[in-house]
Amino acid sequence: MNIKRTFAISLNVLFGHKMRTFLSSMAVGVGVAAVVMMVGAGQSLQRETAKKIEGMGTDLITIQAGKFKNVGGRSRQVSRYTTLTPKDVRAIERKVSSVKRAGGLFDRRSAVTYKNVRTNTTIIGVEPQVFEIWRVKADSGKLFTDMDEAKIARVCIVGKTVKTNLFGDIDPVGETLNIGKIPLKIIGVSSERGQDLGGDDLDNAVYVPLSTAMKRIFDVTFLDSIIIQAQDKNSIELAKEEIAEILRKNHRIRAGKEDDFTILDQSQLLSTEMETQSAFGYLIAIVAGLSLLTGGIGIFAVMLISLRERKREVGLRRAIGARHKDILVQFLLEASALSVMGGIVGTIIGLIGCCIISKINGWEIIFPFSTIIIAFTFSILTGIVFGIYPANIASKLEPAEALRAAV
Numbered sequence: 001m002n003i004k005r006t007f008a009i010s011l012n013v014l015f016g017h018k019m020r021t022f023l024s025s026m027a028v029g030v031g032v033a034a035v036v037m038m039v040g041a042g043q044s045l046q047r048e049t050a051k052k053i054e055g056m057g058t059d060l061i062t063i064q065a066g067k068f069k070n071v072g073g074r075s076r077q078v079s080r081y082t083t084l085t086p087k088d089v090r091a092i093e094r095k096v097s098s099v100k101r102a103g104g105l106f107d108r109r110s111a112v113t114y115k116n117v118r119t120n121t122t123i124i125g126v127e128p129q130v131f132e133i134w135r136v137k138a139d140s141g142k143l144f145t146d147m148d149e150a151k152i153a154r155v156c157i158v159g160k161t162v163k164t165n166l167f168g169d170i171d172p173v174g175e176t177l178n179i180g181k182i183p184l185k186i187i188g189v190s191s192e193r194g195q196d197l198g199g200d201d202l203d204n205a206v207y208v209p210l211s212t213a214m215k216r217i218f219d220v221t222f223l224d225s226i227i228i229q230a231q232d233k234n235s236i237e238l239a240k241e242e243i244a245e246i247l248r249k250n251h252r253i254r255a256g257k258e259d260d261f262t263i264l265d266q267s268q269l270l271s272t273e274m275e276t277q278s279a280f281g282y283l284i285a286i287v288a289g290l291s292l293l294t295g296g297i298g299i300f301a302v303m304l305i306s307l308r309e310r311k312r313e314v315g316l317r318r319a320i321g322a323r324h325k326d327i328l329v330q331f332l333l334e335a336s337a338l339s340v341m342g343g344i345v346g347t348i349i350g351l352i353g354c355c356i357i358s359k360i361n362g363w364e365i366i367f368p369f370s371t372i373i374i375a376f377t378f379s380i381l382t383g384i385v386f387g388i389y390p391a392n393i394a395s396k397l398e399p400a401e402a403l404r405a406a407v
Contacts, residue, residue: 027298028342028379029349031291035375036350036368037357044354044363059100060133061228061239063088063247064262081260082222083251086210089127089226091250096242098235102228103127106213106220112162112206114177119165122205123179125213126227133229134193141173141188144209152211156184159203163189177206179217184208236265292378296386299338303331303390328391335387336380343379347372 065084089104106125111118130136131143144155156177163172172186184206193202214220230239240263247253247261351367358365 024295024298024302025338025342025345028292028295028339028382029346031289031293031295031382032343032346032375032379033350033353034287034291036347036372037353039368039371040350040354040366041357041363043366043368044358045361047366048361048363058233058266059230059236060266061230061236061243062264063226063228063243064264065222065224066260067258067262082220083260084223084226084247085221086223088223088247088250091246092226092228092243095246096239098231098239098242100229100231101129101133102226103130103133104210104223105130105225105227106210106218106223108218110179110217112166112177112179114166114172114175117166119162121159121162121165123213123217124205124207125210125217126207127210130227131207133227136193137191138188139191140171141186143188143190144207149209149211152215153209154182154184154212154216155187155209157188157190157207158186159190159205159207160192161201161204162206165204179206179208182217184212240265292382295339295342295379296382299335299383300386300390302338303335303387304393331391332384332387335383335391337383339379339381339383342383343376346379347376350375 063084065082066080086104089102092099092102104127107122109120110123111120112123127149128144128146137143138157139160141157143157144153147153148155158166158172158177166172166177167175171189173188175186176183177186178184190203190205190207196202208217228239228243230236244259244263248259251260253259350372354367355365357363
């Protein structure tokens with residue numbers, strides 16, 4: 001058996017039916033493209049997520065009022081409490097030596113207006129130290145101070161999205177906006193924060209002193225959360241234990257009873273996000289697997305149809321001395337060639353798609369070479385597996401029978 005000659009015959013057959021070859025190979029190519037594109041984009045997203053969390057600070061701890069659980073890979077509030085208060089913040093600052101700084105937070109969605117212009121945003125009441133913890137600075141103007149907090153000052157800082165929505169290119173420092181009927185003087189524009197892990201715009205926010213939010217705007221006595229910076233990342237676990245003990249005592253929670261708060265650190269946030277992305281990755285793997293299966297079925301069908309049309313060719317080859325093995329190898333080579341072509345085209349399309357997705361979202365471009373090799377290998381195996389049956393039928397045709405059937 002001359003492999004080179006058999007391979008040349010296989011290629012001549014494939015290129016003699018260009019449209020059929022193209023459609024069959026692309027059925028496999030779609031599956032390969034889906035795997036490469038989504039895994040590459042997924043890895044870029046994971047790296048971006050890790051960067052965001054590191055940018056927020058590896059020493060960050062967040063206490064949320066109520067109970068939060070990981071539902072479907074996302075942190076969801078399953079119970080709400082109003083027991084978290086500014087007194088808890090002060091107690092943590094005084095009693096937990098592993099805490100560097102802490103600040104209370106209360107936020108709600110609300111409309112804000114400037115003259116006749118209106119936009120919906122998040123009003124975030126925070127203590128000044130939260131800006132240090134979050135690494136927020138003022139791009140223009142200034143941040144509010146402890147004095148503003150003590151005076152329940154009618155001042156605010158706007159995020160860049162709010163600034164653009166209400167003022168366009170004009171610097172709004174010194175202007176007055178309204179939350180409901182309450183006028184607030186704009187004293188600064190915050191530095192850009194981008195998006196949170198859920199994709200929400202962190203710059204679509206108006207920051208006000210916590211006392212102003214609680215007493216002037218929303219009339220509440222409780223907090224939504226406490227933002228904490230530990231002395232360093234190595235002291236986070238100790239800080240969490242001490243904080244939990246203080247809060248349980250302050251909230252008079254008896255032994256054996258469930259906490260009315262949730263304490264999260266950055267490693268937990270990262271773990272939750274990675275779980276979500278892994279679940280998405282499994283879904284993509286299933287879709288890609290189905291695509292490859294569909295491609296394999298396509299090759300199977302094309303090879304069977306091709307066999308019916310090529311019985312005369314098979315009969316002539318058998319009549320001039322081709323063995324069963326030669327015919328089997330020829331048809332398997334054709335099926336493999338279809339898969340290889342599909343794999344090459346699919347890989348190229350997948351890499352281009354990966355670049356486009358990453359570019360649009362501003363992510364680092366990552367080429368998943370190990371995934372490319374695995375996907376390409378599976379595409380070839382798909383061709384071989386689904387080509388075995390038609391190849392076996394072709395190899396068993398007797399010359400006289402094949403020629404008779406072709407007449």
